Every structure is written in C-alpha cells, then in structure tokens.
Amino acid sequence: MLHLVQTPPGTRAETLPGERAGIEAARLAAIEQYGILDTAPEPAFDRITALAADIFSTPIAILGFIGAGHVFFKSHHGLDATQANRGDDPAAPVMMPWLRAEFTNGFHASVPLHDPDGYELGTLCVIDRRSRQVDEQQIRRLRVLGGIATDLLAMRLAARRALAQAEITSSEVDHRAMNSLQFVASLLQLQSRASGSSEVTQQLRAAANRVLSVARVHRTFSTQETAGRVPIAAHLRRLCEELSTSIGGEIRLEGADEFDVPKEQVLPIGLIVNELVTNARKHAGDPITITFHRLAGSECELCVLDEGPGLSGGFDVAATAGLGLGMKVVHALAAQLLGKFTAHPNPVGRGSCFKVVFPVA
Ligand SMILES: Nc1ncnc2c1ncn2[C@@H]1O[C@H](COP(=O)(O)OP(=O)(O)O)[C@@H](O)[C@H]1O
Ligand SMILES: [Mg+2]
Known part of the structure; x- marks a missing residue:
C-alpha cells in the first residue's frame, strides 16, 4: 500500500492548461535564481534528509528540486539515484509516477517546498519499500524540516544577491580608480611635454606609462565578471x-x-x-x-x-x-x-x- 501525504493545492493544481505554461516558465525562473539545480551535494541538505529518515525510521529520504524535465535530488539519503523523471499531472505530487514505478507497494510521505511567491521549488520525502503507518507528529516534523530546507534556500539566494551586488560595487570602484589613474597619467604626460630637459621628459613619460599600466588592470577588472x-x-x-x-x-x-x-x-x-x-x-x-x-x-x-x-x-x-x-x-x-x-x-x-x-x- 502506498501511503501519501497529499500535496496541498498550489498554483500547479489551480490553473487551466493554457495558463500552466506561463506559470511553469515563471516557476522555472524562480528556481533558477537559487542556482541549486544539478549542483553537488551539501552537508546542510544531507543533514535534513538524514533527520527526516530518522524521524520516520525509513531507509530513504530525498530532498528534490524540480527542474524543467526532472526532479534533481540535492540530497538522497539511502538511495543511489540522483534524479527522477518529473510527473506532469498538476494535481499530483511531482514525483508520483517515479515513486509508483520504483516503490510499488511501498510507503511515501512528502511535503512540497514553496518559495515566498508560492512557486513549488521542490519536495522533501521519506520512502520505505514496505507499507507503514505514520502519525501526525511525524508529519509535522517533516513540514518543519521542509521549512528549514526553504530557509536554507532563502539564505542562499540572499548570499547570491549580496555577491552580485558586491561585484557591481567592486566594478564601479575599479572604474573610478581607472578614471583617476588615467587622469594622473595625462597630467604626467602634460608635465613631460612642458619640461625643457629631454631626460626629465623621458622619465615623466615612463612614469605616465607605469600609471597607465595600473589603470589598464582596473579597466579589465571593471569590465569583466572576474x-x-x-x-x-x-x-x-x-x-x-x-x-x-x-x-x-x-x-x-x-x-x-x-x-x-x-x-x-x-x-x-x-x-x-x-x-x-x-x-x-x-x-x-x-x-x-x-x-x-x-x-x-x-x-x-x-x-x-x-x-x-x-x-x-x-x-x-x-x-x-x-x-x-x-x-x-x-x-x-x-x-x-x-x-x-x-x-x-x-x-x-x-x-x-x-x-x-x-x-x-
Ligand atoms: N631589450 C633590450 N635590448 C638591449 N639592452 C637592453 C634591453 N633592455 C634593457 N637593456 C639594457 O639593460 C639596461 C637596464 O635597463 P633598465 O633597468 O630598464 O634601465 P633603462 O631602460 O632606463 O636604461 C639598459 O640600459 C640596457 O643597457
Ligand atoms: Mg627601462
């Protein structure tokens, strides 16, 4: 028997087929900004699945994020598989067809992971190869663990945004440094032309070129995502x-x-x-x-x-x-x-x- 914690109706279930494509595109854009799909395992997510499996005494727990055609397993406690094909029934949990195929007569409980706009980003589930009963307290704890996973995602997004902002700021600083150094080099060049001595002219030109070399480096830093x-x-x-x-x-x-x-x-x-x-x-x-x-x-x-x-x-x-x-x-x-x-x-x-x-x- 397959025990299922029903996914609460979200955006996927409430819409007409025509609207779904647009919502799915927005959902994909939402998950993309976390930069989580198809990335390496991370201990913070592995701890969540380990604890979920422990709470339910199941051999398997999965934390999956939903891509365009697959569910990517960010953490797969007790299972070698790293992804599953995605179901396309908007009313059913996204991993349902895969679960039915892989764990016939088994047990599965899942909670969806939503972002603040309500888009379904992923799922946290526990799986057993045999049927079993669960109680309310276990389900509550699974929801809390799902919440921790979403919190981790939110922190990850904040860090990514802070990094992007820092890169913009650093590129602006480099741009200003380049302008100032180019200005200093121009002054040295002017001074070199004003000098009456050819030795002084040569030295000032060399100094201007050294300053320009430093300016060039700031220009490279300011124009490239380094x-x-x-x-x-x-x-x-x-x-x-x-x-x-x-x-x-x-x-x-x-x-x-x-x-x-x-x-x-x-x-x-x-x-x-x-x-x-x-x-x-x-x-x-x-x-x-x-x-x-x-x-x-x-x-x-x-x-x-x-x-x-x-x-x-x-x-x-x-x-x-x-x-x-x-x-x-x-x-x-x-x-x-x-x-x-x-x-x-x-x-x-x-x-x-x-x-x-x-x-x-
Ligand atoms: N490409 C080169 N070909 C021949 N001699 C060179 C070359 N580069 C440097 N030198 C020799 O090395 C010396 C030291 O160079 P450098 O320290 O840059 O001083 P400067 O160029 O002011 O003379 C030069 O005076 C020159 O005799
Ligand atoms: Mg020289």
Whole structure:
C-alpha cells in the first residue's frame, strides 16, 4: 500500500492548461535564481534528509528540486539515484509516477517546498519499500524540516544577491580608480611635454606609462565578471594594442594560451610587460614580440623578445646591483609573482629574450 501525504493545492493544481505554461516558465525562473539545480551535494541538505529518515525510521529520504524535465535530488539519503523523471499531472505530487514505478507497494510521505511567491521549488520525502503507518507528529516534523530546507534556500539566494551586488560595487570602484589613474597619467604626460630637459621628459613619460599600466588592470577588472580570476590572453592582447599606441611601433602577442590567472597576478604581469616592452622599444626597436605559455605543472612563462643589438657582454640581469630602475622593477614584480626573471639571447639569432617564469595558482 502506498501511503501519501497529499500535496496541498498550489498554483500547479489551480490553473487551466493554457495558463500552466506561463506559470511553469515563471516557476522555472524562480528556481533558477537559487542556482541549486544539478549542483553537488551539501552537508546542510544531507543533514535534513538524514533527520527526516530518522524521524520516520525509513531507509530513504530525498530532498528534490524540480527542474524543467526532472526532479534533481540535492540530497538522497539511502538511495543511489540522483534524479527522477518529473510527473506532469498538476494535481499530483511531482514525483508520483517515479515513486509508483520504483516503490510499488511501498510507503511515501512528502511535503512540497514553496518559495515566498508560492512557486513549488521542490519536495522533501521519506520512502520505505514496505507499507507503514505514520502519525501526525511525524508529519509535522517533516513540514518543519521542509521549512528549514526553504530557509536554507532563502539564505542562499540572499548570499547570491549580496555577491552580485558586491561585484557591481567592486566594478564601479575599479572604474573610478581607472578614471583617476588615467587622469594622473595625462597630467604626467602634460608635465613631460612642458619640461625643457629631454631626460626629465623621458622619465615623466615612463612614469605616465607605469600609471597607465595600473589603470589598464582596473579597466579589465571593471569590465569583466572576474569571479577572482582573469582570462590573461585577452588582457595581454588589449595591453599590446594600447602599448602600440602609447610608445609606437607594432607589439605582437604570439601564441598566448587562453587560461585564467588569479586577479592578484594581473597587475604585476601588466607592469612587467610594460617595463620590458618599453625597454625593447628604447634599446632595440621593431619588431617586439610577447609570448605567454603554460608550462608543465602550474607554471607559466612570459617572454618579451626583440631583434635589436642584444645584451652587452657584461650585462647580468641576475646581479640587481647596477641595473636601471626598469630592471629593478621587473625583479621586484617577478618576486611578487614568486617567479624568476632571466635574460637570454633571442632564439632567432639576434636580439634578446627577457623571461619571467612563475607559478599560477
Ligand atoms: N631589450 C633590450 N635590448 C638591449 N639592452 C637592453 C634591453 N633592455 C634593457 N637593456 C639594457 O639593460 C639596461 C637596464 O635597463 P633598465 O633597468 O630598464 O634601465 P633603462 O631602460 O632606463 O636604461 C639598459 O640600459 C640596457 O643597457
Ligand atoms: Mg627601462
């Protein structure tokens, strides 16, 4: 015998077939915003099914959420199955056909889980393979557990909304930081033009470019849903275009692997490229090539190559003493990336290759 706690009539049962499609679309939109369908098990939901099974002394308890064509088992205590086909009778519990097929002559008690607008999001049920009696107190407790599951969902939704809001705020802050830094860079550029000394002009321009590199990073953060990581090839591609405009010539990005790096690594990477490309322009000229590859393990390799005169015999990039500001900056940034900065002859036979190898988390 199948004992059933009747689902209270909800929106699904009260409507005409024509209206149902619209309501179902709204219901699906409602469940989607929780981001719960087809997700990994979570201990908080598993505790609810464990307690439900305990209250009824049943071997099985399921907490299911209703998708478009299936009921997804967020928690399936005492059962391997992870989903069930959804019934389409609006007057019957959504898992009814599956329960009838899987547990003929068994027992099943369920409570529906509704959101504050009355949409049926899911169901909490206890199942046995043999028939049995239940009392009012057990049913009351099952309803309370269903309420706890809905409360968890509400908290989850609030957290998701807070996160989305934080992302918007953070992107606004990045946008403002970018504007301010671009303004500072423009001031430095103006000042560089006003200076009578070519050395001062050059230094001020270099400073303006460093500030612009930082501004670019804020622009990337403000325009992308970063979720803590940034697709680095796209960032480098834009950086190359902008560097071509600001320091002239063509800067090629070759074979950059598409992968994400943690947000914190984007600023040092951008500043390193700025320094090395500026040097290549100043000490070597066209062509300038940047490569960025993933190595075996978790390391990556960033190279800036030119075909200029190459490094003079006595030049040692590892001996930080006696290096110019640019090289010191690259050393410091490579250390910040927990990486290693080295200089080599360009494999094409002329010019140099500056390389930073660092781990990507
Ligand atoms: N691409 C390059 N080709 C040849 N020599 C370079 C290159 N980059 C750097 N160097 C050498 O390294 C020195 C130190 O560079 P850096 O610290 O950036 O100082 P700066 O560029 O102000 O001279 C340069 O003066 C130059 O002699
Ligand atoms: Mg330099």
